[in-house]
Amino acid sequence: MTESFDVAVIGGGAAGMMCAAEIRRLAPARSVVLLERQVRAGRKLLATGNGRCNLTHMNIAPEFYPGGADFARAALMRCPPSRVLEAFERMGLVCASDEAGRVYPRSDQAASVLDALRLTLTERGAQLYTGFEVNRLERGFMIGAVDGRRLRAARVVLSTGGPAGAKLGGTSAGHHLMKALGHPTTRCLPALVQIKTDPEPVRALKGIRAACRLQLIAGGRAIERAAGEVLFQEYGVSGIAAMALGRAAAQALARGERTILQFALADEDMHEVRARLEALRRFVPARALEDFLSGLVPKRIGQTLIKQAGIGPLLRASGSLSDEELDRLALLLTDWRLSVIGTRGFEDAQVTAGGLSTEHFCPDTLESRIVPGLYAAGEVLDVDGTCGGYNLHWAWASALAAAEASSR
Numbered sequence: 001m002t003e004s005f006d007v008a009v010i011g012g013g014a015a016g017m018m019c020a021a022e023i024r025r026l027a028p029a030r031s032v033v034l035l036e037r038q039v040r041a042g043r044k045l046l047a048t049g050n051g052r053c054n055l056t057h058m059n060i061a062p063e064f065y066p067g068g069a070d071f072a073r074a075a076l077m078r079c080p081p082s083r084v085l086e087a088f089e090r091m092g093l094v095c096a097s098d099e100a101g102r103v104y105p106r107s108d109q110a111a112s113v114l115d116a117l118r119l120t121l122t123e124r125g126a127q128l129y130t131g132f133e134v135n136r137l138e139r140g141f142m143i144g145a146v147d148g149r150r151l152r153a154a155r156v157v158l159s160t161g162g163p164a165g166a167k168l169g170g171t172s173a174g175h176h177l178m179k180a181l182g183h184p185t186t187r188c189l190p191a192l193v194q195i196k197t198d199p200e201p202v203r204a205l206k207g208i209r210a211a212c213r214l215q216l217i218a219g220g221r222a223i224e225r226a227a228g229e230v231l232f233q234e235y236g237v238s239g240i241a242a243m244a245l246g247r248a249a250a251q252a253l254a255r256g257e258r259t260i261l262q263f264a265l266a267d268e269d270m271h272e273v274r275a276r277l278e279a280l281r282r283f284v285p286a287r288a289l290e291d292f293l294s295g296l297v298p299k300r301i302g303q304t305l306i307k308q309a310g311i312g313p314l315l316r317a318s319g320s321l322s323d324e325e326l327d328r329l330a331l332l333l334t335d336w337r338l339s340v341i342g343t344r345g346f347e348d349a350q351v352t353a354g355g356l357s358t359e360h361f362c363p364d365t366l367e368s369r370i371v372p373g374l375y376a377a378g379e380v381l382d383v384d385g386t387c388g389g390y391n392l393h394w395a396w397a398s399a400l401a402a403a404e405a406s407s408r
Helices: 014-026 069-078 081-090 110-124 173-179 199-205 240-244 246-254 270-283 299-308 323-334 390-406
Strands: 003-010 032-036 095-097 102-105 127-130 134-138 142-145 150-158 189-191 195-197 209-218 221-232 236-238 259-264 336-343 351-353 374-376
Touching: 003 014, 014 032, 014 081, 014 110, 014 150, 014 390, 069 390, 081 095, 081 110, 081 390, 102 110, 134 173, 150 173, 150 390, 189 246, 195 199, 199 236, 199 299, 209 240, 209 246, 221 240, 221 246, 236 240, 236 336, 240 246, 246 259, 246 336, 246 351, 270 323, 299 323, 323 336, 374 390
Parallel strands: 003 032, 003 150, 032 127, 150 374
Antiparallel strands: 095 102, 134 142, 142 150, 189 351, 195 236, 195 336, 209 221, 209 259, 221 236, 259 336
């Protein structure tokens, strides 16, 4: 005999767990099942915020969503941070914001968020089926799993996420299920992802961190900016500032545009940096070039810039630097450019840009315009935000909106 439920939520990530728990709160008489293909729900959630789980931001607005801002507006306005925090407070989770507005669990552990969701699901009476890998979704709704299990539901919420974070369970399975029902998807690209540059200039910098301002130039124009820490790798750069530009870099390359990553490693403008270098030449004339810039930038970066400027040998005395050589160094400290050759793939990306085309969903209820009774929430939709808790907020906000509509 095939089991039947009032609502089946497919995908046990952040959006799916929140949605299933909220449906049971709003409509405790409704039977709800949460279907997760992995052996445990919420694995990806444990890795967010470096294990701390930056679960929302106190300043939520559509402009922080470079993908799908217009569509996301209704859910974001209906479910502001205060409503998300109230939902977690009902689950027993206490949260706090930092000076930048980023919100974390008071415990500073992502496991606390997952525990709150998992325990609440049980306490509210939602069923959780793990190892249930859905490979069929028919109108009606008949849901089939890879292992042959089947169940029926009167309504379905799809919250399977996207392919980003494949090592933690990221998948395109939801897109394939919806394609069979007539739902198109937009092109998926990695977002919040590391950037691959010309490897030769950065190979010797692997493991070096530096604070800087970054600008992404594509097709001869500046298209995106970020500031903060970057971490140099043998393939290019990672770190929050670099990853914030990953989405724009992937899209520019997909358009076939020549793309450049510009670094400003000094806080001052080029004229001020030039004056500082001239003073250094005067103060430490006997210092070897290999150490000349070590008071301004990490030593290995300084050595790399000196080589990039065509200055050498590194054992040469700093006092021998010509005015023209100081000009070249000042330019590199304020405008060092590396060719972008790609980004890391979905395995390393934190977020997916692209997904189910939002034009076929109602922004107020997140219900499909093609298949009535079918809803979508979270990253499976073509909505993505910037770094800082915005993507998890979309997961919660869309889940709450879908839960409210599907529980009526």
